[in-house]
Amino acid sequence: MNRRLDEYVEADVQRLLTEDVDLAEQGITVLRREQNLVLCGEVESQARRDEIERKVRAAFPDVAVLVDIGITRTQPPGEAEDLS
Amino acid sequence: MIRVAAVADVHMDSDVLGRYRPALEELPDKADVLLLGGDLTRHGSAAEAECVATEFRDLGVPVIAVLGNHDHHRDQVPEVVKTLEGGGIAVLEGEGTVIDTPGGRLGVAGAKGFGGGFAGRCASAFGEPEMKAFVQTTCDAADRLSEALRRLECDVLVALTHYAPVPDTLLGEPLEIYPFLGSYLLGQAIDSAPTALAVHGHAHMGSERGVTPGGVKVRNVAHPVIKQAYSVFHLHARARAAA
Numbered sequence: 141m142n143r144r145l146d147e148y149v150e151a152d153v154q155r156l157l158t159e160d161v162d163l164a165e166q167g168i169t170v171l172r173r174e175q176n177l178v179l180c181g182e183v184e185s186q187a188r189r190d191e192i193e194r195k196v197r198a199a200f201p202d203v204a205v206l207v208d209i210g211i212t213r214t215q216p217p218g219e220a221e222d223l224s
Numbered sequence: 225m226i227r228v229a230a231v232a233d234v235h236m237d238s239d240v241l242g243r244y245r246p247a248l249e250e251l252p253d254k255a256d257v258l259l260l261g262g263d264l265t266r267h268g269s270a271a272e273a274e275c276v277a278t279e280f281r282d283l284g285v286p287v288i289a290v291l292g293n294h295d296h297h298r299d300q301v302p303e304v305v306k307t308l309e310g311g312g313i314a315v316l317e318g319e320g321t322v323i324d325t326p327g328g329r330l331g332v333a334g335a336k337g338f339g340g341g342f343a344g345r346c347a348s349a350f351g352e353p354e355m356k357a358f359v360q361t362t363c364d365a366a367d368r369l370s371e372a373l374r375r376l377e378c379d380v381l382v383a384l385t386h387y388a389p390v391p392d393t394l395l396g397e398p399l400e401i402y403p404f405l406g407s408y409l410l411g412q413a414i415d416s417a418p419t420a421l422a423v424h425g426h427a428h429m430g431s432e433r434g435v436t437p438g439g440v441k442v443r444n445v446a447h448p449v450i451k452q453a454y455s456v457f458h459l460h461a462r463a464r465a466a467a
Contacts, residue, residue, distance in 0.1 A: 169429065
């Protein structure tokens with residue numbers, strides 16, 4: 141069934157991101173922008189970002205999906221916060 | 225001075241093994257202890273916990289953790305805890321521990337916590353049994369945290385949770401989901417003891433800094449919030465009095 145981009149699709153994508161066994165992502169924001177569904181946030185690896193994109197496109201082939209998900213950096217901290 | 229490093233929501237699995245190690249090699253030069261604020265794994269499997277144990281093993285400083293909601297997903301909590309402990313990670317749930325550091329005795333009390341919301345916009349133990357159970361879960365977690373904090377004898381006291389004790393550090397998250405991100409009851413527990421710092425995770429889109437009604441500084445160290453391998457806080461024995 142073709143599905144146009146509406147609130148129900150937005151909700152289904154949000155649940156897919158969390159409940160799909162290969163994704164389990166709760167930190168991705170799902171936005172409806174004009175005719176596009178935008179996914180943004182950060183994940184721990186490129187593989188996880190790619191899997192999100194693949195799963196969402198496969199589940200909603202008629203929805204234009206824009207993926208703007210970054211990989212969280214893991215550099216050491218440059219400075220400490222003094223809480224005195 | 226006591227140096228506390230902390231990060232939460234690292235969501236380890238085999239695909240990210242080794243990502244943190246370069247930064248962790250520097251840890252003994254920067255901190256006396258590392259706190260992990262829950263969501264250590266993706267699904268809460270023992271295999272993922274083994275990745276956590278591997279990544280955070282032999283760091284040269286004690287590692288203390290609480291679990292998060294992801295770490296409960298597979299219903300394998302005993303196996304997860306056992307695996308983490310096998311890697312030298314102390315896992316707290318309504319318990320505390322004291323560490324001797326060059327700057328004094330650091331007490332850390334930890335509990336995962338739970339949701340429920342914040343003053344004026346929170347869930348109440350009323351109506352269906354499911355709703356009462358939801359609220360009671362948070363009450364029990366907060367009680368355990370309070371007792372653990374008040375039991376510890378130390379120079380500097382830190383509270384470690386996964387869920388947020390204040391709404392301040394949720395700024396950036398949708399207001400509608402605040403009740404799923406934390407509870408004022410955790411803040412009340414933190415304020416029931418001379419806590420110097422409260423550290424939590426869970427809110428990936430939240431913000432770093434907050435304060436409890438009692439004046440305890442709160443830091444959200446969710447990895448996507450701090451955008452580095454860990455944050456470091458310098459604490460002094462009278463930090464709360466100066467707050």
